[in-house]
Amino acid sequence: MTGGSVARVLVDSPLPQLDQLFDYRVPDRLRDAAKPGVRVRVPLRSGGRIANGWLVELVASSEFEGRLSDLEDVVSEVPLLTPEVWALARAAADRAAGNASDVLRLAVPSRYVRVERAWAGAEPDAGPLPSTPPPVHGAAEGRIEAGLRSGERMWFAADPRPVRLETGAWVGAWAVTMAQAAAHVLADDRSSLLIVPDYRDQEQLQAALEAHLDARRIIRTDARQSGGARFRSFLDATGADARVVIGNRSTVYAPAARLGLIAMWDDGDSLMNEQLAPGVHPRDAALIRQEQSGAALLFVAHSPSVELARLVEIGWVREIPGARNARPRVIPTEHQAAHEPGSARIPSAAWRQAQEAVREGPVLVQVARPGNAPLLACDRCREPARCATCGGGLAIPREGGVARCVLCGTTANGWACPTCEGTRLRAVTIGASRTAEELGRAFPNTRVVLSDGEKPVLRVGAESALVVATRGAEPIADGGYRAVLLLDGERMLLRESLRVAEDCLRWWSNAAALVAPGSPVFLVGVGGALATALTTWRQGDWASAELASRRALRFPPAVRVASVTASTANVARAVDAAKAIDGVDVLGPTPVDESLARALVRFDYAAGAKVARELRSEMIRVATERRRPVAGRPVRRPAVLRVRFDDPEVP
Numbered sequence: 001m002t003g004g005s006v007a008r009v010l011v012d013s014p015l016p017q018l019d020q021l022f023d024y025r026v027p028d029r030l031r032d033a034a035k036p037g038v039r040v041r042v043p044l045r046s047g048g049r050i051a052n053g054w055l056v057e058l059v060a061s062s063e064f065e066g067r068l069s070d071l072e073d074v075v076s077e078v079p080l081l082t083p084e085v086w087a088l089a090r091a092a093a094d095r096a097a098g099n100a101s102d103v104l105r106l107a108v109p110s111r112y113v114r115v116e117r118a119w120a121g122a123e124p125d126a127g128p129l130p131s132t133p134p135p136v137h138g139a140a141e142g143r144i145e146a147g148l149r150s151g152e153r154m155w156f157a158a159d160p161r162p163v164r165l166e167t168g169a170w171v172g173a174w175a176v177t178m179a180q181a182a183a184h185v186l187a188d189d190r191s192s193l194l195i196v197p198d199y200r201d202q203e204q205l206q207a208a209l210e211a212h213l214d215a216r217r218i219i220r221t222d223a224r225q226s227g228g229a230r231f232r233s234f235l236d237a238t239g240a241d242a243r244v245v246i247g248n249r250s251t252v253y254a255p256a257a258r259l260g261l262i263a264m265w266d267d268g269d270s271l272m273n274e275q276l277a278p279g280v281h282p283r284d285a286a287l288i289r290q291e292q293s294g295a296a297l298l299f300v301a302h303s304p305s306v307e308l309a310r311l312v313e314i315g316w317v318r319e320i321p322g323a324r325n326a327r328p329r330v331i332p333t334e335h336q337a338a339h340e341p342g343s344a345r346i347p348s349a350a351w352r353q354a355q356e357a358v359r360e361g362p363v364l365v366q367v368a369r370p371g372n373a374p375l376l377a378c379d380r381c382r383e384p385a386r387c388a389t390c391g392g393g394l395a396i397p398r399e400g401g402v403a404r405c406v407l408c409g410t411t412a413n414g415w416a417c418p419t420c421e422g423t424r425l426r427a428v429t430i431g432a433s434r435t436a437e438e439l440g441r442a443f444p445n446t447r448v449v450l451s452d453g454e455k456p457v458l459r460v461g462a463e464s465a466l467v468v469a470t471r472g473a474e475p476i477a478d479g480g481y482r483a484v485l486l487l488d489g490e491r492m493l494l495r496e497s498l499r500v501a502e503d504c505l506r507w508w509s510n511a512a513a514l515v516a517p518g519s520p521v522f523l524v525g526v527g528g529a530l531a532t533a534l535t536t537w538r539q540g541d542w543a544s545a546e547l548a549s550r551r552a553l554r555f556p557p558a559v560r561v562a563s564v565t566a567s568t569a570n571v572a573r574a575v576d577a578a579k580a581i582d583g584v585d586v587l588g589p590t591p592v593d594e595s596l597a598r599a600l601v602r603f604d605y606a607a608g609a610k611v612a613r614e615l616r617s618e619m620i621r622v623a624t625e626r627r628r629p630v631a632g633r634p635v636r637r638p639a640v641l642r643v644r645f646d647d648p649e650v651p
Helices: 083-095 101-109 113-120 144-150 174-186 199-210 225-237 249-253 280-295 306-313 349-358 432-442 500-512 528-536 537-551 567-580 605-624
Strands: 006-011 021-026 039-043 050-059 153-157 163-165 170-171 190-194 218-221 244-247 258-266 296-301 317-321 330-331 362-367 374-379 425-429 448-451 465-468 481-484 518-525 560-566 584-591 597-603 642-645
Touching: 006 039, 006 101, 021 050, 039 170, 039 567, 083 101, 083 190, 083 249, 083 280, 083 605, 101 249, 113 225, 113 244, 144 153, 144 296, 144 317, 153 306, 163 174, 170 174, 170 199, 174 190, 174 258, 174 296, 199 218, 199 244, 199 605, 218 225, 249 280, 296 642, 306 537, 317 448, 330 528, 349 362, 349 481, 349 518, 362 432, 362 500, 432 465, 432 518, 481 500, 500 518, 500 528, 500 537, 500 560, 518 528, 528 537, 560 605, 567 584, 567 605, 597 605, 605 642
Parallel strands: 153 296, 153 317, 190 244, 190 258, 218 244, 258 296, 330 518, 362 465, 362 481, 448 465, 481 518
Antiparallel strands: 006 021, 006 050, 039 050, 163 170, 374 425, 560 597, 560 642, 584 597
């Protein structure tokens, strides 16, 4: 077809065979409204259906020689999909053998017509740009600022202490570092995307930003916002004014005028793992977007992920030195005296220090899990005790009595360890609620504060208090904690996961960074390399050593892994196609249930594009395979081949 306008449209569909641009003729009635980036409705040839889609681009002609169908309608009045976000979505989806439309569902929030029309009719007022931002906190003089100007990829170990803002609020030093970096970029009339794991971090980061910038320049994208408020924030980000956008993992896809910085706090946090297809980690999306845009990329953490250690090792990311060698005073207690009676499983030295510290201010006690019931393990080999009926954990009820399963309630009479055949049980984890109760009895005149996922506390004052918090839910204290006690380390390390040691080191590091300068941090019941890394505050060295160990075993992130799940026959065909590529090996397949099997495809990073194309082709083949109905048998559901690259659930 030649002459007139042709719209190239991405259909919003999870079907892999539809993950391409389709050409449609733009009818005269829609010529003014049909612009790149708007939502549209288009007809599909099968069954006369109408589908939603994105108008990606307008071209003068189509390579299709037949008759093009017309666009059905233009849905949005404002272009919502910018060319930069489309390029990122396409590249991220291709890297993970996924659909670009799935990525765009993460990138663009649901549309609210009234909000869109009000925004289109309003006069933008983004406030003034900052004039002379202060030096970036914690870094060697001028090193981060130079990287921001040249568009470098950087990793920086945050100053591990709380900082008081001019407003009087206390935040982690990492938040000040990121806010000041964004202020430098905004002073050059460029935008920033600041990505954090959850709303607790957003609160600190927003407070730090408001101490350095006009609040009108700050855009917050938060799942806790109403749908309309979130859509309004997205529309503000599509404007021509430079902004600072803060939010969780999906913020990496936010539109931004003249993007100058992508900054990410604590990229190893499990909350950064994208659960929705195609499951692209925001760290990987940020690396893609940095290459496409030329913006600076800044990773900030107390304990770097092993993936980040790999990027530093290969020279793709540069480590920025700190201005000073500040670190918390961490004291491991593995070989200290036994627990005192009524001390909530706290060693005697740490117990005495907590008694003294609580007179001066708040003391933090980090525990592994919420609740009351103590979880149990074998007294001989320390393996977690499991129910013989359903495999759930064994615990002692709050009211006491015989150990029973936390899932099915079966009592553990006659329990024997399947590993060492031991018959004695020991408590390895007491929940936050029971720990708070025990400490309340031990400190009768002290206020006890409980913070967990159900009842989160964001901050506490400088007055005396015992703060019992589950990992990741520790509130920030004005002036810092006078002591920090890290309990249940032994139990945390019992979790079956390749990343358990990495996660524990990060949890402990983030909690230790909340302590007041010079105050002690007690690590209870943990020794070895992890305790050394925390005590010396050299988490980067530990991550590098862990990377070397994984490289010897061909474990991620030394190599990439894709999980392939389907029927046994389809899994076999998919992995055979992948195995033809150099540097690829396959683990499995192993049965998942009666009808499905799963295989793990391991491959070098250089082979990633080829592996993704081969597995993508197999997904399309399975999805489009025709099935003839058989008389007397129920109609089978279409076969599915599920592929997940860099699957965080792979042990």
